[in-house]
Amino acid sequence: METSILISHTVSIYDMAKEKDKILREIAELFENNPSKEQIKNARKKAMRVNLKLPIEIRRKFCHHCNSLLKGRIRLRKSKKVIQCSECGKYTRIPFRS
Numbered sequence: 001m002e003t004s005i006l007i008s009h010t011v012s013i014y015d016m017a018k019e020k021d022k023i024l025r026e027i028a029e030l031f032e033n034n035p036s037k038e039q040i041k042n043a044r045k046k047a048m049r050v051n052l053k054l055p056i057e058i059r060r061k062f063c064h065h066c067n068s069l070l071k072g073r074i075r076l077r078k079s080k081k082v083i084q085c086s087e088c089g090k091y092t093r094i095p096f097r098s
């Protein structure tokens with residue numbers, strides 16, 4: 001009885017890892033072909049559902065306020081880059097890595 005529980009538990013973790021990997025690849029692919037706001041929103045939702053933290057290269061590509069691709073005025077501050085989103089006008093701060 002106990003072994004079967006153990007096995008099913010292990011399998012589900014393995015499935016979860018596979019699922020996360022699949023979703024991550026889907027999202028990476030999506031970001032290569034100029035995704036729309038809606039697509040980015042759905043991708044983030046999907047990642048959130050499986051508790052997947054998006055890699056930094058992907059997280060830097062979109063505005064976290066309005067989910068559009070991040071572009072706009074860039075200003076440099078002492079320890080960070082500040083980008084003002086051209087869609088919603090909000091700021092994204094990117095710290096410089098030392």
Ligand SMILES: [Zn+2]
Nearest residue numbers: 063066085088
């Ligand atoms: Zn925005």
